[in-house]
Amino acid sequence: MSETISEVTLRTKGILPVQKLKILSEAGILTSEDGFPIEENQFQPNSIDLRLGTRAYRVRSSFLPEKETVQQKIDKLCQYSFSIEDGAVLEPNCVYIIPLLEKLNLPSVHYSSQKKLFNGNGESGPVKLISEENLTAKANPKSTTGRLDIFTRVITDYTHRFEEIEPGFSGNLWLEVVPKSFPVKVRTGHRLNQLRIRHGHTTLSDQDLLRVHSSDPLLFGENGEPLDLNSVKVNNGLFMSVNLQGDKDDILGYKAKKHRDLIDLDNIDYYAVSDFWEPIRAGNDDHLILEPEAFYIFASKERCRIPTHLAAEMIAYDTGSGELRTHYAGFFDSGFGGTVEDGGARAVLEVRSHDVPFLIEHGQTFCSMAFEPNSEIPEFIYGTDIKSNYQGQGLKLGKHFRQEL
Numbered sequence: 001m002s003e004t005i006s007e008v009t010l011r012t013k014g015i016l017p018v019q020k021l022k023i024l025s026e027a028g029i030l031t032s033e034d035g036f037p038i039e040e041n042q043f044q045p046n047s048i049d050l051r052l053g054t055r056a057y058r059v060r061s062s063f064l065p066e067k068e069t070v071q072q073k074i075d076k077l078c079q080y081s082f083s084i085e086d087g088a089v090l091e092p093n094c095v096y097i098i099p100l101l102e103k104l105n106l107p108s109v110h111y112s113s114q115k116k117l118f119n120g121n122g123e124s125g126p127v128k129l130i131s132e133e134n135l136t137a138k139a140n141p142k143s144t145t146g147r148l149d150i151f152t153r154v155i156t157d158y159t160h161r162f163e164e165i166e167p168g169f170s171g172n173l174w175l176e177v178v179p180k181s182f183p184v185k186v187r188t189g190h191r192l193n194q195l196r197i198r199h200g201h202t203t204l205s206d207q208d209l210l211r212v213h214s215s216d217p218l219l220f221g222e223n224g225e226p227l228d229l230n231s232v233k234v235n236n237g238l239f240m241s242v243n244l245q246g247d248k249d250d251i252l253g254y255k256a257k258k259h260r261d262l263i264d265l266d267n268i269d270y271y272a273v274s275d276f277w278e279p280i281r282a283g284n285d286d287h288l289i290l291e292p293e294a295f296y297i298f299a300s301k302e303r304c305r306i307p308t309h310l311a312a313e314m315i316a317y318d319t320g321s322g323e324l325r326t327h328y329a330g331f332f333d334s335g336f337g338g339t340v341e342d343g344g345a346r347a348v349l350e351v352r353s354h355d356v357p358f359l360i361e362h363g364q365t366f367c368s369m370a371f372e373p374n375s376e377i378p379e380f381i382y383g384t385d386i387k388s389n390y391q392g393q394g395l396k397l398g399k400h401f402r403q404e405l
Helices: 019-027 070-076 143-147 206-215
Strands: 005-010 030-032 049-052 055-059 078-083 089-092 096-106 129-130 137-142 149-156 168-177 184-186 193-199 238-241 251-256 277-281 287-290 296-305 310-316 347-353 358-361 367-371
Touching: 019 030, 049 096, 055 070, 055 149, 070 078, 078 296, 089 096, 089 149, 129 143, 137 143, 137 149, 143 149, 149 193, 238 296, 296 367
Parallel strands: 005 129
Antiparallel strands: 030 096, 049 193, 055 078, 055 096, 089 184, 096 168, 137 193, 149 168, 238 367, 251 277, 251 296, 287 358, 296 347, 310 367
């Protein structure tokens, strides 16, 4: 841990931007395994990429530890373990638990920034956090992970919730990994998910969303023009719908093929789309019946953008009956979709119908976006200052596929 940073001050609430995440790393709040220092390119505008560790455990089932450590649960459920340092294949519909290289040491107490500070008594640990609230953290799969139909969730010791990390947590992070459509070859250092850290947790209300949209548009039509305020749907979030219309033979979506060869996550822009996906082309219909348990990729009808002072998470739309899972990945960094003049980018929707065939129609509500403020404007944003695979996207598969048929 750095000896130069023993105090971290946070004056404003929200998701911590890259410059603050780097300070947390220097202060030892974000650390990593010996021999695997945190790399500069792990830092994203509002999050840090997490890396797979050196070993994977094949377990009989998913779990939440709640009253035990993750390792204690693994000891009960493990069928076998294996090294992934030189690469190893994870088979579809098998549950694997992989320790991550990163560790988290969230302070257990904080000191008010509104009061004169006195010498601490050491109860907060080696770093003094000066803030209005304690820090929490939330994990999400990366976009590419969702588009490959790899189901992932972060687990920590004694937790009763996936992905959420409570104030004061200190310890290892573990990743549950379940490939669904394709076998995948992974190795130590691969990045399947990302972590964002919050000072407080405040999502924008529907009224806030409408006010932001009126001055700094969030949603755009297919012509790239901002949606009229009366056309923006909000209800505990900003709703988006699915696109099923296009010129004849336009590709509107993809359906994953069964029993395909493995995908090596090292191979970027490598695999032929036609080897793994069936295209869904536009025709005379504006609807489609999804096959049970098949995996689909679609694009949103609307185009969206995330202003620099906000970040967003896509939430699966609750149909009220549970047959449809409409998103796996879901975090959108500040700057996604570009400027207002760029007219936004479509959101890619990862869709699976459970149990029964399910009818979807053009313009059907599929998901909602929850927006949170950043505690500060990130020092760099998505798409302009870093290489971003999905900026300005339409319908786009993961970066491992050659974008052609």
